[in-house]
Amino acid sequence: MRNLLSIIGARKAARIHNAVEKDLKVHAKKTRADIKILLLGSADSGKSATLKQMRLAHKDNFNPQEIESYRQLVFNSIIRGAVMLVDALLIMQLQLSPKNEWFAETLRNINDLRDGEVYPEQLLQPLLDFWGDPSVQEGWSRASEVALPEKYITVVHILVRFFVHTSQDIIRCQAQTTGITETVFKLRGQQLHIIDVGNQRSERRKWIHCFQSVTNILFLVSLSGYDQCLFEDPNANQMEDAMAIWTSICNSEYFRSTSMVNFP
Secondary structure, eight states: OHHHHHHHHHHHHHHHHHHHHHHHHHHHHHHHHEEEEEEEEOTTSOHHHHHHHHHHHTTOOOOHHHHHHHHHHHHHHHHHHHHHHHHHHHHHTOOOOHHHHHHHHHHTTOOOOOTTOOOOGGGHHHHHHHHTOHHHHHHHHTGGGGTOOHHHHGGGGGGGGTTOOOHHHHHHOOOOOOSEEEEEEEETTEEEEEEEEOOTTSSHHHHGGGGTTOSEEEEEOOGGGGGOBOSSOTTSBHHHHHHHHHHHHHTOGGGTTOEEEEEO
């Protein structure tokens, strides 16, 4: 009887061992199949735009809720970009025409678009007239002097298609990334995790160690930043800031065995 119990116990232990071994192999295979990429970049480097382009390339189309959100962002970005231009003109001591001077004041009182709210058609022609003002054109040509974010102003070109937006419009329009977002793609049987971290300038040393297990780091740099200052710090150059971030990442003890790609 004792021998029988020993045999049964040994068989049970063997089954448990085999089950654990099988589970470990499945987990190891899954771990090898997962690729984690940390997406980093300097100010206005196009991180969000790159992520959207990757989604479209992998046929991960925007859902109706996202499209509605970006539809609002297109309009809100146009208005905010115009207001920022007005403020920049004051710094540059450029004078708007009387008609556009009046419209510039009304811009500050335009509310953000809400869910389901249509674009206000009555704003189309005044916005086009505002964009065509010689002072506005000169101010835009000198945008780098006052750290005018390109991500807001490029949407002015959407005005000629005020009531129709495309995937490219969604890519151009960017909201400030806050917190951490993770996007997952399937690539040749592997899970590709793209991790985007917002607000990178604040307390980077306190959170960077959380990503030491990533497979790769994709660091984006905007080449147009060579003569532009930072929006949050007019005395700092965008390109120099990008190089400082890149250097700190390369020298970080947490990424000594991590592959890195610098993508301009």
